[in-house]
Amino acid sequence: MKETWFHYPECTTQQADELLAQYRRRGVRVERSLNPDFITWTVSARLPEINHPPRANRCWQNRMWG
Numbered sequence: 410m411k412e413t414w415f416h417y418p419e420c421t422t423q424q425a426d427e428l429l430a431q432y433r434r435r436g437v438r439v440e441r442s443l444n445p446d447f448i449t450w451t452v453s454a455r456l457p458e459i460n461h462p463p464r465a466n467r468c469w470q471n472r473m474w475g
Contacts, residue, residue: 410457417452418444425450 417428425441429452432439438455 412455413458414453415456417454419449420452422450425452428452428454 417424420428429439429441432454440453442451442453443449444451
């Protein structure tokens with residue numbers, strides 16, 4: 410399965426720590442880097458990429474609408 414980097418730009422230190430903890434708990438490769446302003450962080454996670462778009466949720470579609 411193909412994987413690509415997904416970026417969360419301009420996170421506070423607390424937000425970056427929470428994202429790192431959540432992704433590491435799931436076993437995802439994640440990196441954190443300090444932005445040029447020396448205040449905010451960019452969190453990058455290597456996530457799997459799918460070949461087809463997600464399926465539409467059928468519970469919100471009325472049969473009469475088609």
